[in-house]
Amino acid sequence: MTLGWIGEALASAPVQHALIAGTEIAFLSGLVGAFVMIRGQSFAGHVLTDVGTTGGAGAYLVGMNGWFGFLSFGVLASVGMELAGGRTRGERDLATGVVLSLALGFGALFLYLDAQLAHANASMAVLFGSLFTLDPALVPWISLTAAACLVAMLLIWRPLALASVNPDLARVRGVPVRAISIAFMVVLAVAVETDALVAGSLLATALIVGPAATAARFTASPLRAGLAGGLLGALLVAASVLLSYDSYTWLPQHTSWPVSFFVAAFTFFAYAIAAATHRVAFQRRAEVELP
Amino acid sequence: MNPFVMFAFPFARHAFLAASFVAVAAGWIGFYVVLRGTAFAAHALPKVGFAGASGALLLGVNSLFGVSLYSAIAALGIGALAERDRRDVATALVLALGLGTGALFLSLGNLYAADAMSLLFGQVLGVSSSGVMETACVSAAAIALVVAFHRVLLFTTVAREAALVRGASNRTADWALLASLGLATSAMMPVVGALLSFSLLVGPALAARHLARRPWQAIAQSIALSLVITWLSLFLSFALGWPVGFFVACLSALAYAAARAISRALGRKAQAGAA
Numbered sequence: 001m002t003l004g005w006i007g008e009a010l011a012s013a014p015v016q017h018a019l020i021a022g023t024e025i026a027f028l029s030g031l032v033g034a035f036v037m038i039r040g041q042s043f044a045g046h047v048l049t050d051v052g053t054t055g056g057a058g059a060y061l062v063g064m065n066g067w068f069g070f071l072s073f074g075v076l077a078s079v080g081m082e083l084a085g086g087r088t089r090g091e092r093d094l095a096t097g098v099v100l101s102l103a104l105g106f107g108a109l110f111l112y113l114d115a116q117l118a119h120a121n122a123s124m125a126v127l128f129g130s131l132f133t134l135d136p137a138l139v140p141w142i143s144l145t146a147a148a149c150l151v152a153m154l155l156i157w158r159p160l161a162l163a164s165v166n167p168d169l170a171r172v173r174g175v176p177v178r179a180i181s182i183a184f185m186v187v188l189a190v191a192v193e194t195d196a197l198v199a200g201s202l203l204a205t206a207l208i209v210g211p212a213a214t215a216a217r218f219t220a221s222p223l224r225a226g227l228a229g230g231l232l233g234a235l236l237v238a239a240s241v242l243l244s245y246d247s248y249t250w251l252p253q254h255t256s257w258p259v260s261f262f263v264a265a266f267t268f269f270a271y272a273i274a275a276a277t278h279r280v281a282f283q284r285r286a287e288v289e290l291p
Numbered sequence: 292m293n294p295f296v297m298f299a300f301p302f303a304r305h306a307f308l309a310a311s312f313v314a315v316a317a318g319w320i321g322f323y324v325v326l327r328g329t330a331f332a333a334h335a336l337p338k339v340g341f342a343g344a345s346g347a348l349l350l351g352v353n354s355l356f357g358v359s360l361y362s363a364i365a366a367l368g369i370g371a372l373a374e375r376d377r378r379d380v381a382t383a384l385v386l387a388l389g390l391g392t393g394a395l396f397l398s399l400g401n402l403y404a405a406d407a408m409s410l411l412f413g414q415v416l417g418v419s420s421s422g423v424m425e426t427a428c429v430s431a432a433a434i435a436l437v438v439a440f441h442r443v444l445l446f447t448t449v450a451r452e453a454a455l456v457r458g459a460s461n462r463t464a465d466w467a468l469l470a471s472l473g474l475a476t477s478a479m480m481p482v483v484g485a486l487l488s489f490s491l492l493v494g495p496a497l498a499a500r501h502l503a504r505r506p507w508q509a510i511a512q513s514i515a516l517s518l519v520i521t522w523l524s525l526f527l528s529f530a531l532g533w534p535v536g537f538f539v540a541c542l543s544a545l546a547y548a549a550a551r552a553i554s555r556a557l558g559r560k561a562q563a564g565a566a
Contacts, residue, residue, distance in 0.1 A: 042379040043331045046386070050486075094497055097330040098547050101490035105540020108411075108486065112534045127411070128394045200394065202338070206387035213380045251399070258398050264391025268384050275372070 009245045017139050018131040018241045018259075023234040024146040025194040026207055030229030031153055032191045033212025034222045035184060038164045044081055044185075046205040047096050048192045051077040051103040053126055053201040055193075057110035060122035066130070067138060070193035070201070077103070078189035082182050129200035129260045131241065142194060149187045156183055161222050198237060199260040207233055210267025217274040236266040302418070303529065306482075309418045309426040310521045310535075313482050314491065316430035316475045318517030320437055321496030322510045323444050323468055331379055332369060333472055334489045335386040339365040340476045341485035342393025344410045349400035355425050358480045362473035365389055370469055411485050418482060426478050433474035440467035445506060487536035491517055494543025498550035516546050 009015045036045050052070040059069025081096055114122040125133070153160075163170040163177045170177050188208070195204035211233035215225040240262035247257035298304055324333045343361025347354040365385050372381035418426070437444065440463070446454040447461045454461070472492075479488040495516035496509075503509035524538035 037380070040379060042383045043334075046331070046334075046383060094325060094328060094330050094493065097334065097489070097493045098497060098544055100334070101487065101494060101540045102544040104486045105490065105537045105544075108484075108534045108540070109537040112537075128397070202390045203387055203394070205383050206391070209380055209383040210387065213384065255398055258394045261391040261395040261398075264387045264394075268388040268391075271384055272372075 005246050006242060009242055012245070013136070014132045014134070015241060015245055017134050017136055019238055021134060021139050021142045021194075022131055022198045022237040022241055022259075024143055025191065025198060026211075026233035026237040027230035028146050028149050028153075029191045029195055029207040030211040030215070030231070030233035031150070031226040032184075032188050033208045033210075033229050033233075034215065034226035035160060035164055036188065036208055037212050037216050037225070038161075038222060039184075041188070042205070042209050044078075044096060045188060045192055045208045047081070047100045047103075048074050048077055048189050049196055049201045049204040050100055050107070052193045052196050052204070054103045054107035054110060056126040056196065056201060057107055057114055057123065060114050060126065061110050061117070065135065065138065066122075066126060067142075067194070067197060070196050071190065073103075074189035074193040075186055078185035079182055082185045126196075127200050127202050128258055129196070129198055129203070131198050131259050132244075134197065142197075145190060145194065149190050152183065152187055156180055157223070160184055164222075199263045200258075203260045203264055206264050206267045207237070210271055211236065214267075214270045214274040217271075217278040232270065233267075236270065237263060240266060301420075305418045305420055305423050307522075307525060309423045309482050310525055311518060312423075312427045312430040313479045314517040314521035315514050316433050316478055317488070317491040318495050318499075318514035319434050319510055320468075320471055320475050321492040321494075321517070322499065322506070322513050323437055324472070324492055325496040325500055327444070327448050327464075327468065329468065329472075330489075330493055331382050332469060333492045335369070335382045335389075336362050336365055336469075336472050336476045337480060337485045337488035338386055339389030339393075340480045340488075341410050342389040342391075342396065344480060344485075345393045345396040345400070348410075349396045354481060355429070355477055359429075359473070359477040361389060362476045363470075366469040366473040370466055409484070410480070422481065426482065429474055429478040433471045433478065436467060436471040436474065440464060440471075444468060483539060484534075484536050487539050490536070490540040490543040491521070494540075494547055495520060498543075498546040501547075501550040501554040520546060 010019075036042060052074045055069035055071070055073025056066040057069070058073070059066050077099070081099070111123045111126070159170065159175045159180050160183075162173065163175055163180050167177050170180075192204050192208060195207045198204070199207060212225065212229040214232060215229035219225050219228065237259075240259050243262050244257055244259040248254055250257070298307070321333075324330065340358040340362045343357035343359070344354045345357075346361070347357025350357075368385045369378070369382050372385065443454075443460070443464045444467065446457070447464045451461065475492070476488060479491065483491055496513040498516055499509045499513035503512050520539060520542040523542055524535050527533070527538045528535040
């Protein structure tokens with residue numbers, strides 16, 4: 001088999017932009033995801049994407065770029081959730097749920113109004129991603145934002161790790177736990193909302209949780225899990241972009257399969273395989289250790 | 292506008308009936324969702340149901356079938372993948388896979404944005420008379436399931452250790468709730484839509500938790516609130532033409548905020564009386 005179609009894909013400007021923006025943000029997502037795992041914030045991460053839906057739909061409504069809508073609503077919601085936080089995880093989830101359902105309600109209204117005002121494609125772009133129709137002028141901004149978030153993560157890495165694993169000890173050691181948590185939530189929001197461009201607001205969670213959960217099966221160190229998750233995420237997104245480009249020729253009716261489908265399928269199966277491997281390896285070790 | 296004008300239209304009567312069944316089921320099952328704090332699963336199953344419905348649209352089969360099949364698979368998947376304390380990760384990943392295939396179905400079927408919208412946000416005014424029957428049966432089955440497991444669900448949540456000693460299994464309770472949620476989802480999806488089934492599941496039940504003292508009292512209040520919210524939303528949606536889900540979400544949040552305010556005011560008065 002020749003790899004001609006990959007060369008052809010790489011020569012196309014939209015694919016280049018999609019690859020650059022997609023892999024950068026997937027790397028950041030994997031890194032952030034390592035802490036989402038430790039802190040048990042999968043639901044919070046998911047809520048941010050739904051709140052982003054509202055922001056994205058609202059932005060289209062007033063004629064702004066969707067990304068700014070995603071970002072502004074996501075960052076606001078992340079800070080709000082952190083400040084409102086409940087005592088236990090279940091309670092926190094329920095309080096989060098009420099905010100979420102309110103945001104979804106307004107999202108429904110905005111998308112409905114979008115459709116009424118003849119931005120018919122807006123709703124699909126918000127919900128299912130718009131990586132191939134990315135505004136080229138936005139790509140450098142996405143790169144810059146991703147880089148800024150990476151630097152922020154590296155700056156707060158050690159206190160964040162301590163505060164995530166043992167908040168009481170962190171407080172005793174003089175770590176500003178609250179401020180660190182809020183900073184982390186803002187970075188998480190930026191990563192999630194930019195993922196929404198790649199995979200759509202419905203699926204952005206996959207890139208945060210999937211690669212990180214896969215990596216967490218093999219290492220307990222947040223740094224190693226973060227780096228491995230980031231690389232895995234970037235790889236999956238690159239493969240998804242290329243396959244989505246090629247899928248146009250797969251079926252007679254010539255519709256390209258959405259990037260978000262490939263991202264979701266790859267992350268799920270990566271996790272399933274990792275879980276199975278881990279189980280087998282663990283069992284073998286247990287057998288060896290028995291006298 | 293007189294809201295009762297809407298009953299002159301058969302489609303509005305169907306919508307009203309179907310939405311009422313759904314409201315009862317959501318209010319009832321929501322009590323257990325709130326009790327056990329499984330908000331994420333309650334949010335994920337309807338969304339996965341959306342993928343099933345779009346698959347059914349693609350193949351041209353009954354959407355109820357697609358939704359039930361997909362929610363059943365998702366409920367099994369979450370239950371099987373979830374180990375101790377890792378339920379949220381399993382839920383997120385099953386949710387993502389389900390939605391991914393949903394996106395694929397929509398694009399393969401060349402379905403228009405309008406189809407996706409009606410699946411996600413509900414199309415209450417498109418319910419047929421056979422649809423009403425289906426909704427009634429599925430809602431009843433979902434309720435029957437939680438009623439059958441009522442004692443196990445309560446016991447394992449309230450007194451986990453005691454329940455284990457007495458042989459009541461937390462896993463059984465988990466599975467029963469997931470299965471019931473899957474069924475309720477199939478009933479709710481076509482009416483309220485995937486995204487906002489969740490509001491109806493969580494909002495009224497959370498409000499009731501702040502008001503009620505006993506389980507059955509909470510269930511009754513939750514159902515009553517859920518019915519009122521649904522009826523008001525239908526009237527408003529019919530009058531203004533905006534999506535039903537928007538009103539359901541706003542009214543649910545309002546009910547929760549009001550219930551919290553009331554319980555706080557009552558609590559303060561009770562404390563003052565005791566002192």
